Amino acid sequence: MTSNKFLDAKGLACPMPIVRTKKAMNEMEANQVLEIHVTDKGFKNDLTAWTKSTGNELVKAEEEGDVLKFWIKKGE
Amino acid sequence: MLTGMTAKEVAKMVKNKEDLFILDVRNQSDYQDWKIEGEKVSSINVPYFDLLDGVEGVLKQLPTDNKLLVVCAKEGSSKFVAEQLVEAGLQDVSYLEGGMKSWSEHLEQVLVYADEQLKVYQYLRMGKGCLSYMVISGEEALVVDPSRFTDVYMEAAKQEGAKITHIVDSHLHADHISGGKTLADQTGAAYYMMKSEGAVFDFMPFEEHDRIRFAHVDLRVLAVKTPGHTPGSVSFFVNDKLLFSGDTIFVGGLGRPDLGGKVQEWAKDLYDTVYEKIAAMADDVIVLPGHYANLDQEVNAAGYVGAELGAIRAGNELMNQQDKQAFVDQVVANAQTETPPNFEEIIAINRGVDVASPERQQELEIGPNRCALHHTH
Structure with missing residues (x-):
């Protein structure tokens, strides 16, 4: 999946992955995709809830070893 | 002043039926699944990611006379929110040391x-x-x-x-x-x-x-x-x-x-x-x-x-x-x-x-x- 921006949040603990995600999304245009890599397992539920409450869309999630990968699309 | 509260201290308060107000900043589904409960424990759930830009929105839902405990999954986010609450002028604010993980293990x-x-x-x-x-x-x-x-x-x-x-x-x-x-x-x-x-x-x-x-x-x-x-x-x-x-x-x-x-x-x-x-x-x-x-x-x-x-x-x-x-x-x-x-x-x-x-x-x-x-x- 192609992304417009990449955020490496590996090794960061809550709340930093969401803080960084929010910051990165603020600098993006509608419909652009942000790819995020994290190692904090709790991030998945938090990101799912956060995208819902902010009108963004979680389009894809993958797990590779200890790394969780997400692609989110910025809402209109 | 911001202080940490251990799971042991929370357990004592629950058992002794002391008043405790909890701001649980985990996501809604985790909160609905399980939370700290007790006869004199009341809690509200506002996810930390809704408080990244400031805590003003939640202040009026919080008691000013009771002890306030901020809780999250591990600790980081509760500290993050609790620090902002102290800056906003709240007096008696604590975070749960080790979060719900330590609560689960006490x-x-x-x-x-x-x-x-x-x-x-x-x-x-x-x-x-x-x-x-x-x-x-x-x-x-x-x-x-x-x-x-x-x-x-x-x-x-x-x-x-x-x-x-x-x-x-x-x-x-x-x-x-x-x-x-x-x-x-x-x-x-x-x-x-x-x-x-x-x-x-x-x-x-x-x-x-x-x-x-x-x-x-x-x-x-x-x-x-x-x-x-x-x-x-x-x-x-x-x-x-x-x-x-x-x-x-x-x-x-x-x-x-x-x-x-x-x-x-x-x-x-x-x-x-x-x-x-x-x-x-x-x-x-x-x-x-x-x-x-x-x-x-x-x-x-x-x-x-x-x-x-x-x-x-x-x-x-x-x-x-x-x-x-x-x-x-x-x-x-x-x-x-x-x-x-x-x-x-x-x-x-x-x-x-x-x-x-x-x-x-x-x-x-x-x-x-x-x-x-x-x-x-």
Whole structure:
């Protein structure tokens, strides 16, 4: 999946992955995709809830070893 | 001023029924799944990611006269939010050290019973609703349904000048990882459980050892041995006085059917246990269960979860003069379908079929304890 921006949040603990995600999304245009890599397992539920409450869309999630990968699309 | 509060301190407040207001900043689904509860505990849920731009929105929902505790999964986000609350002028703000993970792991030791020959402690795991016990007599100790925090029991035994020599599991737990095998390895104690539960390591099967005696302790195993069936749970009757009821009887009622889909058989076994064995026991027998569902309702004046058998019998129509089929029908109708989180993996670990790192064990155990959420009344 192609992304417009990449955020490496590996090794960061809550709340930093969401803080960084929010910051990165603020600098993006509608419909652009942000790819995020994290190692904090709790991030998945938090990101799912956060995208819902902010009108963004979680389009894809993958797990590779200890790394969780997400692609989110910025809402209109 | 911002201070950390430990799970132990929270447990004290819950038990002592002190006022506590909790701002839980986890996501909504985690909060709905399980949270810190108590008679004088009130809580609201506002996810930390809704507070990244400031806490002004939540201030008016928070009390100004009560102690405020901010809670999250591990700690980081609660600290992050709590710091902002202090900056916004709130006075008495704490965060939960180690978050819900540490809450899930805290064991609170309470003295249940003591006479010249015997001393019994209960270990309340408030974050899970699980109970474990230690029976001390002379220089020996027996542990019932140990959690994986084996150092707690070893330290307590040491304080009492006793050595752990016997460990019993009332059933193969599906909601938490048993510390039985680890504790047996660490202490050299004999570890007992039902062979029919399918553990693959070496242990002493109750099928061949239905009585354990040491010092002044005489423990009898109450089990309904029905070949081909998964037995739900065995109980332990100590000195004709204390009934460690495992998953058979709770303060609030009878146990829930097992998770293996054999609800009918389980209910019949439960009937036989209740009517053939427990019916013969005296009213003043103290029932000490393996779980509780509602701490405020099930904790007694002495501060432990338990009740006299007579009181439980009186409050439970299922235990009084029921026809077997009616009993089974009722238990089956009340069977709950929700399973504890990760129960298949937890069962595999408790059988010794699977091995998990401490981190993995921690993750598997996080969450609600659905074994105890709904009792069969």
